[in-house]
Amino acid sequence: MRSKVLAVLSLATMIPTLYMIFFYAPTEVTMGNIQRIFYFHVPLATGGYVSAFLLFVGSLMFLLKHDLKWDRFGACAAELGVVFVSAQIVTGMIWAKPVWGIWWTFDARLTLQLVLDLIFIAYFMLRAYLPDREKRAKLSSVFGLLGMVDVPFNYFAIYMFPTQHPQPVLGPAGGGVDPEMGTTLTISFIAFGFLYAYLLDRRLAIAKVEEEIDYLKQVVFAHE
Numbered sequence: 001m002r003s004k005v006l007a008v009l010s011l012a013t014m015i016p017t018l019y020m021i022f023f024y025a026p027t028e029v030t031m032g033n034i035q036r037i038f039y040f041h042v043p044l045a046t047g048g049y050v051s052a053f054l055l056f057v058g059s060l061m062f063l064l065k066h067d068l069k070w071d072r073f074g075a076c077a078a079e080l081g082v083v084f085v086s087a088q089i090v091t092g093m094i095w096a097k098p099v100w101g102i103w104w105t106f107d108a109r110l111t112l113q114l115v116l117d118l119i120f121i122a123y124f125m126l127r128a129y130l131p132d133r134e135k136r137a138k139l140s141s142v143f144g145l146l147g148m149v150d151v152p153f154n155y156f157a158i159y160m161f162p163t164q165h166p167q168p169v170l171g172p173a174g175g176g177v178d179p180e181m182g183t184t185l186t187i188s189f190i191a192f193g194f195l196y197a198y199l200l201d202r203r204l205a206i207a208k209v210e211e212e213i214d215y216l217k218q219v220v221f222a223h224e
Contacts, residue, residue, distance in 0.1 A: 003198065003201050006197050009194045010194040010198045013187070016187065017039075017187050017190075020039075021036055021039045021040075021184060022036065024180060024183075024184060025039065025178075025181050026178055026180055028181075034095060034099065035095075037091050037094060037095040038095075039184055039185055039188045040087075041091045041092055041095060042185065042188075042189075043188050043189050043191075044087050044088035044192070045084075045085075046189070047080065047081075047085075047192060047196050048081055048084045048085035048088055048113070048116060048117075049154075049155070050196065051077045051078060051080050051081030051084060051085070051120070052081060052119075052147035052150065052151050053151070054077035055074045055081065055123070055144045055147050056145055056147060056148035057074070058075075058141075058144065059074050059140075059141035059145050060141075060145065061073075062074065062138075062141045063141050063142070068133070068137055068211075070141075071137035071140070072204065072211065073204065074140075075127065076200060076207055077200065078120050078123050078124065078144065078147070079203060080196065080200055080203065081116075081117075081120040081147070082117065083199075085113065085116055086117055089113060089114065089117060092110070107161075108157035108158070108160070108161040109154065109158050112150060112153055112157055113154060116147060116150045116151070119146055120147065122143070123140060126139065126140050126143055127140045
């Protein structure tokens with residue numbers, strides 16, 4: 001029931017969001033229509049930060065309580081982290097090429113975002129090489145705490161260092177945006193938030209079934 005509600009909310013908010021992005025929001029004077037990637041790029045980046053936080057919570061709770069459901073929670077959050085951060089990096093590259101004339105540059109913000117993506121990927125590489133369930137949960141939980149270490153440096157990089165990345169238009173010291181752009185971005189955050197919640201809910205359900213299947217396989221093999 002919860003998944004159906006989240007699916008409906010995600011669809012019901014994403015459709016008007018796409019309309020607002022492409023038709024309601026005004027065209028940015030300097031960059032033109034390519035700037036509309038902004039309404040995907042920023043919520044995707046936020047989804048990556050949320051994934052790092054949820055992975056941190058799942059990892060910490062497992063280390064404190066030794067309950068495997070928290071390991072499952074952290075792993076599912078990390079999977080969404082790979083999806084959202086990778087998509088955010090790709091949208092950033094598409095945006096950068098016509099505006100900066102380059103696809104990529106190793107400035108502070110971009111590099112730290114790439115590091116965050118690599119932390120998520122390395123987390124799963126570690127899990128793949130640890131067949132024992134308990135040992136995998138314990139070691140990957142310790143490693144999973146690293147993702148959250150990257151986030152504050154990542155977020156404040158554009159305040160702390162001179163970067164190719166644009167200076168903030170939102171948040172502390174932000175220059176602000178046109179009201180219609182701000183409304184569109186707000187609606188976009190809501191739509192992507194529901195989408196994130198739906199994907200996480202479904203992935204958790206699938207992960208639970210996968211663990212039950214693995215357990216049954218172990219029982220069968222043990223009796224052969």
